[in-house]
Each structure stands twice: as structure tokens, then as C-alpha cells.
Amino acid sequence: MNQPGRVERSSLGWLVLIAAVVGGSAAAFAYTAGWLTPGRLTPDRMIAALTPPSGPPLGHRRNHAKGICFTGMFEANGSGVELSRAKVFVQGRYPALGRFNLGTADPNAVDATVRVRGMGLQISAADGEEWRMAMINPPFFAVSTPDAFHDLLVAAGKKDPEAMKTFISANPEFAAFAAWAKAAPWTGSYAEDSYNSLNSFVFTNAKGDEHAVRWSLVPTAAPTSIAQAELEKRGPNFLEQEITNRVRSAPQRWTMVTTVADPGDPTADPSKAWPENRRKVQVGTLVVQRIEPERDGPCRDINFDPTVLPQGVRVSDDPFPAARSSVYRKSYDLRAAEASDYPRTEVAKP
Amino acid sequence: MTNAPQHFAPIQRLLHWLMAICIIAMLFIGVGMVSSVAQKYLPLILIHKTLGVALLVLVLVRLALRLHFGAPPLPADLPPAMKLGARLSHLLLYGFMIVMPLLGLGMLWAAAYPVVLYGGIRIPALLPQSDHAHTLFWNAHVYLGFAFFALVLLHLAAALFHALIRRDGVFATISPLPQRQRMKPTE
Ligand code: HEM
Ligand code: HEM
Ligand code: HEM
Numbered sequence: 001m002n003q004p005g006r007v008e009r010s011s012l013g014w015l016v017l018i019a020a021v022v023g024g025s026a027a028a029f030a031y032t033a034g035w036l037t038p039g040r041l042t043p044d045r046m047i048a049a050l051t052p053p054s055g056p057p058l059g060h061r062r063n064h065a066k067g068i069c070f071t072g073m074f075e076a077n078g079s080g081v082e083l084s085r086a087k088v089f090v091q092g093r094y095p096a097l098g099r100f101n102l103g104t105a106d107p108n109a110v111d112a113t114v115r116v117r118g119m120g121l122q123i124s125a126a127d128g129e130e131w132r133m134a135m136i137n138p139p140f141f142a143v144s145t146p147d148a149f150h151d152l153l154v155a156a157g158k159k160d161p162e163a164m165k166t167f168i169s170a171n172p173e174f175a176a177f178a179a180w181a182k183a184a185p186w187t188g189s190y191a192e193d194s195y196n197s198l199n200s201f202v203f204t205n206a207k208g209d210e211h212a213v214r215w216s217l218v219p220t221a222a223p224t225s226i227a228q229a230e231l232e233k234r235g236p237n238f239l240e241q242e243i244t245n246r247v248r249s250a251p252q253r254w255t256m257v258t259t260v261a262d263p264g265d266p267t268a269d270p271s272k273a274w275p276e277n278r279r280k281v282q283v284g285t286l287v288v289q290r291i292e293p294e295r296d297g298p299c300r301d302i303n304f305d306p307t308v309l310p311q312g313v314r315v316s317d318d319p320f321p322a323a324r325s326s327v328y329r330k331s332y333d334l335r336a337a338e339a340s341d342y343p344r345t346e347v348a349k350p
Numbered sequence: 351m352t353n354a355p356q357h358f359a360p361i362q363r364l365l366h367w368l369m370a371i372c373i374i375a376m377l378f379i380g381v382g383m384v385s386s387v388a389q390k391y392l393p394l395i396l397i398h399k400t401l402g403v404a405l406l407v408l409v410l411v412r413l414a415l416r417l418h419f420g421a422p423p424l425p426a427d428l429p430p431a432m433k434l435g436a437r438l439s440h441l442l443l444y445g446f447m448i449v450m451p452l453l454g455l456g457m458l459w460a461a462a463y464p465v466v467l468y469g470g471i472r473i474p475a476l477l478p479q480s481d482h483a484h485t486l487f488w489n490a491h492v493y494l495g496f497a498f499f500a501l502v503l504l505h506l507a508a509a510l511f512h513a514l515i516r517r518d519g520v521f522a523t524i525s526p527l528p529q530r531q532r533m534k535p536t537e
Contacts, residue, residue: 014514022503032378034385042385130464146387301462301479311470323387333488339481
């Protein structure tokens, strides 16, 4: 039977085996890719849930779509070294690049209709090592898990008023956020808001000691509250005009305040604020020196992925940074591919 | 080629099987990570980048060894079309092994992401940010990735066909197991 090079009739069994091996491998691949499990929460489904009924904001970020670029410096005071060996905590000045933004999927949203404001920030060490973050002004996040965030987006997008009720009964932590959204004062300037990491991260210092932390960028400008209706009267794009003028007349500053968790504090749930009396360390000051429109500005090309971290900072057991990284990547892929829908005006850029 | 070898050199076999396992892992990690928002996304993409760059180095070593040692001839009785298919598919496999990691790196560079591998190893960017280049590399990485997987399946089917049905000694030329007495390729 071992006549080389001849296909025997008995080889039918082998052919079936080969087909089974190939078919099985293809099926395993399809399963891994999620094609056989449409219920899996994927970046694509998250982005679909973020997309407004009018369609995606082509060429723009899929969330926090309205924004304006800034550049400046991060001035480290040296106190952060005790907590983390991140190079940008060594006393000195480090280039910073960022983006003030509104938490909406509509790049043309009216400022006074958007409750959540954010800041994307990138700080670069002398050797080019980068730290990126994206922070918002509420003191805690709306929900406990990425899955709940998806459910929130879906419920909020439904016309049926019962949808939100059902969502809130399944995710009671949302009530605190709803209360904040209703009662927290509005400010009339990006320069008067605090921006909070909300997610927890782990700082490691030179000795190898680890601390779970969250941080905030707290404005040195005194916040003046303003009625939502008054903000609306100032115009749909007031915040961008205001921050442009304000920074043109003087650099604006935020103090970076790190909050260190006590053992047992909820590090995996950004909807739970830590008690007020936790240790706080001021690690430096962000100085915003220049504002540029997003269309041709330096923040356009950056994905402020909160998992781009320097040595000395790593993710904690908080499930959000990983989910955000995966979704922001997809958002970036899409908006870069759609760049012609949001053309740059400068010819200089290749 | 004068005195062509009868089988691949042990180092070539080692690399073939080591890289085969790693590449199959890369393909599965690739499609698994991009469809996940779970915490495992971060370790998966870190492995994907690190292993991908390691494979780029390995394929260069492997090509150098291939030029040095050559490859055993295919069985003389193999139909010419199959021989051509074998040669072309091997060429394509080498092509994918070189191009895929380069596209992966290019995609990250063109999106202004820092490329940081396991252990904090940083790869400097050789390209500036470019929406156009990013989109091109991203699409190519995705679709060539699928084509690579399809070709690996075909290659696997062909290898099993040689091993189980034709039993013509082709599998033994690269078999990872210590060589038993095997059939000589038909003269
Ligand atoms: C699973 C939950 C979340 C999802 C799916 C999500 C989704 C997104 C998306 C798609 C973008 C656009 C990214 C880009 O194209 O560059 C974005 C931007 C942003 N997100 Fe989130 N996000 C989530 C949680 C959070 C949290 C917890 C915070 C704050 C603590 C946050 C703050 C921001 C900020 C500030 C930006 C704007 C960054 C920039 O200026 O580019 N997000 N988000
Ligand atoms: C990712 C997976 C794989 C890749 C990229 C790959 C690549 C290659 C390449 C490029 C060659 C040609 C060697 C040369 O002529 O220099 C080769 C030969 C071979 N491979 Fe693979 N391989 C893979 C997986 C497999 C698997 C799973 C099998 C078997 C089950 C296999 C069996 C063989 C055999 C039998 C040969 C020898 C062909 C000959 O003698 O000409 N390979 N492989
Ligand atoms: C043998 C080498 C490689 C193979 C076979 C491979 C394969 C894949 C596959 C199959 C995907 C999923 C595509 C999809 O379904 O969307 C993927 C995605 C990806 N790969 Fe690779 N890859 C390789 C090397 C690399 C390298 C060296 C890097 C970077 C250093 C890289 C970075 C990426 C990234 C960032 C993605 C996500 C793309 C996105 O959707 O944004 N890959 N890869």
C-alpha cells in the first residue's frame, strides 16, 4: 500500500480528517474573532452605541467629538517621585499637549447642552517617553463597568422612557451621577473646571513600593458658577472662544493632585469616590500656554489612550482603561480613515 | 543547486515549528484582541506587538539560513502544477512573515502611538503621523492577516496531504520529530 505518490482509495478517510482539521481551525478562528458570538461586547458594538441616530461624526472622535487643542508645560515639583518613578515627576519642566473637549458625539453640539467636559493630556519626558490621559469634570463616573456603560448608551438612545428606568434599577450607582448632573454648578470656562482621572492606576516608586492612586487637575482659576441658560445665551461655541482669549492674555494653570488609596478602597469601580480624607499629594502644575483649533491642531492626531503610561505607572484592577484603550483605538482607526470628511486647511501637513 | 540536501537542517526545522506556533498564536491574538473590551485586551496587545517584532527578527534569520542551507527538492513525481504551487505558496508565506510585522509597526507609527514592547522596550518611530498611511497600513494589516491565515490553512492541508495521503517524504524533510528511516524522494 505504501506506493509513494499514489492516491489510494483508502485515503478518503484521511481526506475527511484533513478537511476536519482545516474546518475546525477556521471555526476556532471565527470564534476567536467574535463572529460566532454576536452577544460579545466588542469595540464595534460600543462605537455603534455611541453613534447618534443622525449618523457617526465622520472624521471626528466617536465621543468627546467637540474640542480644541492646547500646548504648554507640565512643571513637576518633585513630590511625585516618592510615589512613582515616572520620569516626568522628577522636578523640571516637560512639554504638554492636550485637548479641552465636551462629552458628546456631536462635534457641533451647543456648549450649554453638554454636561460633561473633558481634558485629553499628554506629557513627554526628556527621552520621549509619553504619558497620556483623558479626564472629565464629574467627581465619579456614571457606572461601575464598561458593560454598564454600553447599557447606559443603549438605554439613553431609546425613545421609550421605560428604558432608562430599567437601566437605573439594574445599575443603581447611576443615581449619584444623575444627581450630580442635575445639581452640580456649571462654569463658563474650560479654565475653571477640574478634570479627574476617575479610573485608578498603580504608581510604583524607585524602591518598588506600589500605591493605588487617582488624580485630578484642579484649576488655579477660581470657578464662578453660571446658570445653564446664561451659558446658552453666550453662544454655541462660547467655551472655545473664551479659552482662546483667556490663554492669549495669560497662561492658565492646573495643579495635579494625586489621591492615594487606603487599603480596601474601591479601586476597580470609578463610580465610587474615595473618602475625602485620603492622602493627597500635589505633584506639579500644568501650564496651558497656547490654544489652537482642532482642525489643524496638534491634538487632532493624538489618541489620548489612558493606557499609554510611563514606567512607574500601570493599570490597576479597574476594568475601564482596557475597555477605553480598545474602543479609542477603533475610534482613531475610523476617524483617520475618514479624514477627508474633516479636511485640514493647512497644506503643509503631508 | 549541486548536492541539494535531503532534508531541512535542524535549525531550519526548529525555526519553522517555533515560528509556526507563534504565527498561529499571533493570528488568533490579533482577531481576539480587536474584538474585546475586556481587561485581557492590554496583555494581549502587548504580546501581539512584542511577539510580532520578535518574529520579524526571526524571519530574517530564517531567510539567511535558507540562503545558506537551501531546501530539499520536491519529489520528482509531483505534478509540475503542484510544484509551482508549493514554491509560490512558500514564497508568499515568507512575504507575509516579513510584511505583517512591518505593517503593524507602520500602523502604530502613522498614528503617533509610542511603540512600547514587553519589558518597556521602546521602538523609535520611523514614520511621521499620517491619516492616509495609517489607513492604508491598517487595512493591509487586517486583510493580509486574513489572507495569511487562509494560506496557512492551505499549507497545513497540503502538508497533511503529503504526510497522510501521498506519503512521499515531504513531511519528513521538515518533521519536528527525530527522523525515522524515511522514504527517499523518488528519483
Ligand atoms: C467604557 C467606557 C468609555 C468609552 C466606551 C469611551 C469612549 C470614548 C471614545 C470613543 C472617545 C474618542 C477617542 C478618540 O477618537 O480619540 C473618548 C474620548 C474621551 N473620553 Fe472616553 N470613554 C469611556 C470612558 C471614559 C472615562 C471613564 C473617562 C474619564 C475619566 C473618559 C474621558 C474621555 C475624554 C476626556 C475623551 C476625550 C479625549 C480627547 O480629547 O481626545 N472616557 N471616549
Ligand atoms: C504559520 C504557520 C506556518 C508557516 C508561516 C510556514 C512556513 C513554511 C515555509 C515558508 C516553508 C518553506 C520552507 C522553504 O522552502 O524554505 C514551509 C515548509 C513546510 N511546512 Fe510550513 N509553515 C507553517 C506551518 C506549517 C504546519 C502547521 C505544517 C504541518 C502540519 C507545515 C508543514 C510544512 C512542510 C511539510 C514543509 C516542507 C515543504 C517542502 O519540503 O518543500 N508548516 N513552511
Ligand atoms: C507575524 C506578524 C503579525 C501577524 C500575523 C498579525 C496579525 C494581526 C491580526 C490578524 C490582527 C487583527 C486584524 C483585525 O481583525 O482587525 C492584527 C491587529 C493588529 N496588529 Fe498585528 N500582526 C502581526 C504583527 C504585528 C506587529 C509587529 C504589530 C506592532 C508592533 C502589530 C500591531 C497590531 C495592531 C495595533 C492591531 C490592531 C489594529 C487595529 O484594529 O487598530 N501586529 N494583527
